[in-house]
Amino acid sequence: MTPLLSVQSITKRYGAHIGCAEVSFDLYPGEVMGIVGESGSGKSTLLNCMAGHLAPDAGTVIFDTRTDGPRDTVTMSEPERRMLGRTDWAFVHQHARDGLRMGVSAGGNVGERLMAVGARHYGDIRDKAVDWLDRVEIAADRVDDRPTTFSGGMQQRLQIARNLVTGPRLVFMDEPTGGLDVSVQARLLDLLRGLVRDMGLSAIIVTHDLAVVRLLADRLMVMKDGHVVESGLTDQVLDDPQHAYTQLLVSSVLQV
């Protein structure tokens, strides 16, 4: 079985400071991997290197493309990488306003990726947009409203719809539930789990919330100071942590 994403020795430095160093792993189709660590541990740097938002100093990010099989996305041409970004990849930002066009209606936001890959039938685009709003539990009569009139949780769901409408195979998520109320988080987690299962998505989720990864991620990578200190099955890492830092991290979580 070919990995969907094969990351090898990714290193990114900011001057003398290490962003992330020598990170390697394989992600297989249908797998959800969590990356946890405290602020500054390099998890967002790693995510941005993998998603093509940052150029790593060393290493390869090999993605199993639909047409040409495994390709290194670090060295592929920018148009190809951006095309991946609108088709097979999706990126869910922590702040919905970073991932949405706030001046464009909900329907236009969802339709943008369709139009970007050549959809030119207004009726079809709109039908798809309404269908996706329904799948993320946004009422169809909000299709012409701008995201500025939406609550934080709705904006985040809209961002997910906008990203998934082209049927991507790999979703990068940066703190997808950060900044949301706990009840809204639960709803979003449920939604994400259902979509991951039904669409067979693979996902990489960066978060500092261990409860989120326990519910969403099959596998877990723990980062500290730019290095991966431990990785494995999510429940195994959380219930039987081997590394000192992971033990500290797990024991530091407040129990409710």
Added chain:
Amino acid sequence: MITLSDVSKTFTLHNQGSAVIEVLTGVDLAVASGECVALTGASGAGKSTLMRMIYGNYRAQSGAIRVGGTDLVQAEPREIIRIRRETLGYVSQFLRVVPRVPTLDVVAEPLRVVGVPQDEAQARARALLSQLNIPERLWSLSPTTFSGGEQQRVNIARGFAHAYPAMLLDEPTASLDAANREVVLSLIEEAKARGAAIVGIFHDEAARARVCDREVDVSRFTPARAA
């Protein structure tokens, strides 16, 4: 179906002076299809630890833990995930679910992840929930709000939704009334009859006597504590 050979387990507490606690050593165990083995031993002997190791939840320090031919000690995470989806069921004492998800979907989920269509999965979930006497008006609600006994029964329904060839049962009859206890025991007997290999922890001695073919005292794998 389930084979453990020379398995040992230690916990190293890095944040408490790197104390090393030896929990189990030299564990050998084999459970055949259609067989039910009870783990016994005093509290703290390592019954739950051993169970969690067979599930891949705890990492073994040495030895091999084979479920259906795959060594979980060496396996990649995705192989363990696949085995948990298809081969190895686990009824724990605690129900861990996403809040807000309806009970019916919680029970149907193990079937959904192995590709059973929604309708079929929900039909099986309904049958199990009725069998375990969960009132139908609760099916659309999240089990996070249920009483302990109800949660336990939802957990059992979920564990028995998919016909796993191997199962781990942690106190499946605890906190159940006589009628529901009887339902659970018959579910276990049905699973045995279709050939499931079962490892269980039962404090309920009568239940143990009824469904288990033999007992394994875990305390014999407990290392002598250094004084």
Added chain:
Amino acid sequence: MSDYNFAYLDEQTKRMIRRAILKGLAIPGYQVPFASREMPMPYGWGTGGVQVSAAVLTPEDRFKVIDQGADDTTNAVSIRSFFERTAGVATTTRTHEATVIQTRHRIPEAPLAEGQILVYQVPIPEPLRFLEPRESETRKMHSLEEYGLMHVKLYEDISRHGHIATSYAYPVKVEARYVMDPSPIPKFDNPKLSDCPAIQLFGAGREQRIYALPPFTRVVSLDFEDHPFEPSKADHSCGLCDAADSYLDEVIVDDAGGRMFVCSDTDYCEARQAAGHRGKDAA
């Protein structure tokens, strides 16, 4: 002859602008940066068009200026007299007599011919500006041909108004490559952009961009399959010359709601009247 250099600008500047024009002609629809100069008029009054006109004018040219179709508005008159004084070129109001026509927001009704140059005044050359404010990003979108966003604008139009309500500065795609803002001409004029025998040059002074359409360039207005592009005009005939095929201005004639529709292209209207056509409002 005046004390100015021919057509106001110095020769080096005109060469610089001509290089930008040539590059623009070589890559139809591509926005070429140029070092726009201060002109003796405010930005927004056609400084880009004037610089392009200055760079292409020769002493033998006959120059025409229209402002929303009219030869006799302040803007048109002052630009015409500017080049009369600084270049000493002949001027005209007749479309077919002119060799260089500077225009603000219209394309003349009379068909243009080979050998003519049409110079557009452009306020905002970037068609993606109001959708994506980052210039670095829009440049990348042009270079990578990522134009999905342009259709988002049209989608928003239809979702809000039931049809594509953009009626001027309607975006076009040039030779199936660059998306271009045709300047704020009414979409009625969009079909005239395509396959035109004349050279079309676009100058944006404040924004320091020049772009161009060489003769007989294919220019397609963007649309949806189920909402095709439709050039539109007021559903009337000209009150003065009775033309049914020209773009009309609505003129309020009294304080009792009286109004009339007249050709926005004054030369076209006058030529028709001289040929004996009479509309219902003609005196």
